[in-house]
Amino acid sequence: MNPILEVSGITRRYGDRIGCADISFDLYPGEVMGIVGESGSGKSTLLNCLAGELIPDAGRILFDSRAEGVCDLLDLSEMQRRVLSRIELAFVHQNPRDGLRMGVSAGGNVGERLMGVGQRHYGNIREQALSWLERVEIPADRIDDRPSQFSGGMQQRLQIARNLVTSPRLVFMDEPTGGLDVSVQARLLDLLRGLVREMGLSAIVVTHDLAVVRLLADRILVMKSGQVVESGLTDQVLDDPHHPYTQLLVASVLQA
Amino acid sequence: MTACLEMNAVTKAFTLHNQGGVTISVMSNANLRVGPGECVALVGPSGAGKSTVMRMAYGNYLADDGEIWVGDVCLNRASPREILMLRRQTLGYVSQFLRVVPRVATTDVVAEPLLALGVEPRQAHARATELLRMLNIPERLWPLSPMTFSGGEQQRVNIARGFIHAYPVLLLDEPTASLDAENRAVVLSLIEQARDRGAAILGIFHDEAARQQVCTGEIDVSEFL
């Protein structure tokens, strides 16, 4: 099996400050990778570079695209890149406001993505939107409400529906359960786990919550000051951490 | 399918960087081999490293040196992906404590290993309920999450999960520890059946009589030092 993503030497500075430095890894189809580390360690910088939201200063990101075969995401034209991000990639933001259109109905938020990939039949689009709202446990009678009328947890679930409706191959998530209370987090995690398995998605999930990575990720990268200090199978890194920083991180939580 | 579990010249130490950099050397020369149809007990005093051996065999702890083989996979060199595949297909582990995803029903917790192998949901659930019944988990508990169950109930859920697939290699950490006589007998017969179908089993049993009944050999972990 070939990796879906081959990342090498990704570096991004902000002036003199290092965002992330020389990050390399491979991700395989169906794999979920977590990125953990303290605040300011470079997790979002790395994720944004991978997802095309930030341009790295150096490095290569080879993506095995369904349509084009293997291509370097950093070499694509703006246009090619947009097509790819519409069809094969998805980004779930920490703040649903960044990933939803707040002035458009829930159904519209999901349907818009289907139109973006060329679907035109109104009845079909509405039917798929409904089925996705149901999957993310949003009652059908809320389909015409705007996201601003939803709770934080519902907004996050709507964002997930909007991102997954087009069956992407690779999903980036930045703190998908951040800012939600614990019971809502658990439900959302459950949902994500189910979807990842059912759809065979590959995913990269940034979180500072070790319990979340334990549940969601097959393997993890531990970041500190823009660098990867340790990586491996999730339960191995959390139960037998080798780097002083990982040991500190694991020892700082009650139980993950 | 059958497979062997083997450890050759394995060393393991823990360095506690945040506690003055103290290094605890747990073993400097661990060797063992468990073949198909064998059930080997790890014995030795508390702290000797029995659970550590078990966890290394599962890929949960890293060996510092030496080799650990499960079938034709060398754990020290395998990628996370290869280890996860090995755990799905070949390597089962009944840990001492159940660790589950919140909100997931007991039947789903037990059926999960089969679902992950692509077995039909209906068939996986039928097998799950069969095991739960065998292990005397009351039917009214099946739709509930095991998070609030008693220690002995959680342990039996864990055992059901560990025996639902015919893993060629099985690791058992105190599988009978908090069980009454009746359930203990059920678990021991599950172990015997697994052994007789050709599983290679490595276990920790504090219960001497259980060891007598199911084990074909014994290894004293304090000799690994």
Ligand SMILES: Nc1ncnc2c1ncn2[C@@H]1O[C@H](COP(=O)(O)OP(=O)(O)OP(=O)(O)O)[C@@H](O)[C@H]1O
């Ligand atoms: N736009 C920016 N301009 C200047 N510095 C930035 C910018 N964005 C991030 N940084 C700096 O880069 C470093 C990494 O930031 P990043 O946002 O990647 O961290 P993070 O690991 O995602 O943290 P958190 O967990 O708090 O979200 C930090 O030192 C941060 O201050």
Ligand SMILES: Nc1ncnc2c1ncn2[C@@H]1O[C@H](COP(=O)(O)OP(=O)(O)OP(=O)(O)O)[C@@H](O)[C@H]1O
């Ligand atoms: N993750 C870890 N980090 C640091 N030290 C550890 C870790 N796991 C085990 N140890 C140490 O390794 C040694 C062996 O522990 P282990 O749990 O393997 O013993 P055991 O033989 O299973 O004991 P028991 O019979 O009490 O369960 C102990 O000194 C323990 O403190």
Ligand SMILES: [Mg+2]
């Ligand atoms: Mg961030």
Ligand SMILES: [Mg+2]
């Ligand atoms: Mg032990």
